[in-house]
Amino acid sequence: MNDKKSVLRSSFLINFAIGLLIFFAFTIGLTTKVYIGGGIELYGTFLLALLILALNSPYVKHLSILSKNQALVLILIAWVLINNAELGRGIYERLMFTLFFFLVYLFISEYNEWTGFCLNSIKVLGIVYAMLTVFFALNTGLYVNIVMPVFADYTSIYQQNYAFLNGYLCGFTPNAAINAIYILAALGVCFSNVIVSNRRKVTSWILPFFLLGILFMTGKRGHLIFCLIALVLVYFINSSEDIINKYSKFVLITFGLVIVFIIAVQYIPALANVFTKFENQTEMGRIDSGRFDIWNYAFGSFLKSPLWGHGWDSFKYLFEPVYGYQINVHNVYIQLLTDVGLLGAIPFYCFFIMSFKHVKKAFKFYKNSTDLKAKRDICFALYIQVFFLLYCLTGNPLYDATPLFLYIISCAIGEYYYSTRNKT
Structure with missing residues (x-):
């Protein structure tokens, strides 16, 4: 009984420490508002998380040799x-x-006791940021009057205004790059859940494609391209099908997604933000x-x-x-x-x-x-x-x-x- 309580207590503490780090990593631009005491609170949070993780590490408990x-x-x-x-x-x-x-x-x-809580937290937070992206895209007045002032001490109003006027969606973050990172992280968790599942349903792809669509809307070219490469690579390595079936399925899926994308852009123009940015940079001669x-x-x-x-x-x-x-x-x-x-x-x-x-x-x-x-x-x-x-x-x-x-x-x-x- 005592051993079970000890394991539960250790698991709770580990996840609490990981939660502190996730909270910091997923609230970029809000540091001065979250950690009111400034550096002391922030560094104290880091130290507490590190201490908890260290005390629960087999390396510290058993003084094992470093890899x-x-x-x-x-x-x-x-x-x-x-x-x-x-x-x-x-x-x-x-x-x-x-x-x-x-x-x-x-x-x-x-x-690895921390991975389940960590990845699920990343997924939930990423989905929340994606939904906020849609919300503020539909309510631009709230974005200008609420979001931009909140992050004014992290990103200049000029930079935020430039992104806003050019249609790049920042959601509730200082800039589109940070927003894209949050979203693609959640996309990675959702995608991994789907491809390792023994029973894949069409509906299980809804979340990954929703997040991918929001990533398009951020207008971040590099994030999107590198994310797609990573997704395709993981899919191909994970697939147990022969090479012909792999490529045939990939070509058919890609073709289908292109058709869906072309149709969707007619109703949601923001999906084309990435291509618009390519076009604008090319016209300026600074791709x-x-x-x-x-x-x-x-x-x-x-x-x-x-x-x-x-x-x-x-x-x-x-x-x-x-x-x-x-x-x-x-x-x-x-x-x-x-x-x-x-x-x-x-x-x-x-x-x-x-x-x-x-x-x-x-x-x-x-x-x-x-x-x-x-x-x-x-x-x-x-x-x-x-x-x-x-x-x-x-x-x-x-x-x-x-x-x-x-x-x-x-x-x-x-x-x-x-x-x-x-x-x-």
Whole structure:
């Protein structure tokens, strides 16, 4: 009886800690309003969550040997602390959530009791944000008078107004990019639930397609393209059909969806936001949105200090004196070279590669398993990792809280099932 109570108490505490992290990651832009005490409350929340997860980790309880990926994480944490551009400026929030998320990885990659609550929470929150997106699209006056002022201290009114006037739907978030991340995360959970199910019904696809439609409406090109690639990849790897049937079914489904999309756009023009953005950028002659110029400047900065770099998250400070504003590189692989040099970038690249390798092996091992929870977890983890690694080509997911959080939990899931695959 006491053992059962202990297990229930431990499970509750673990899920509570995970809930604290999810709440932070899914309320971006509301930090000053949620954590009224400022940094003390925010960092106290991080510390409490980390302490709970650490005390319930088999690694701490039994002092087990670190895996290669866990050892790599310790190297990454040390490098970020030693070679950091923001510590001297007294700026801590981005540094703190980066360090805490990587520390959390050390502990949650040792067990999987948290995955059910975590993924279900992500699904529910993503659906809520999707519904809010539709609501504020239909009630633009409320968006202008309520949502824009709420996030005014996170995103400038000018940026919000630009997105609003161009039809890019932000929902109840500071910008369309954050909204798209919330929605595609929920889409990943819903999609994973469907494809691992033994009894698929047509109605089970309603939620995934609803979320995909809202993702189109956000107007975020990269998020949509990389999300679709990840979905297709996971579907093909998970399918047990022969290659001809796979491709035939894929072509037929794609053709059907294109027809449905063409018809739907006639009634919901916002679905074409992604294509409108492509068209507008092409007419301006800047389909890259100015990224090539930023990449060139970042690579030039890297060559000035190729081994050590200029410090973690330093690029925006290098860019500002020349161009008059701060921005990230919008290519994580290049920014790592600029920020921490070859010596710091290589461990990050190794972590990316090893995590992807491990989740692929776990996926292969559990592909024909009857453990639907494990299959769902791994499908979601593979989906998020594929999306993240692709998004790193044109975005800043390593430097933004929500995509980093999603990536870290996907790596932890992959590492857990990879390390325990021979014990099942």
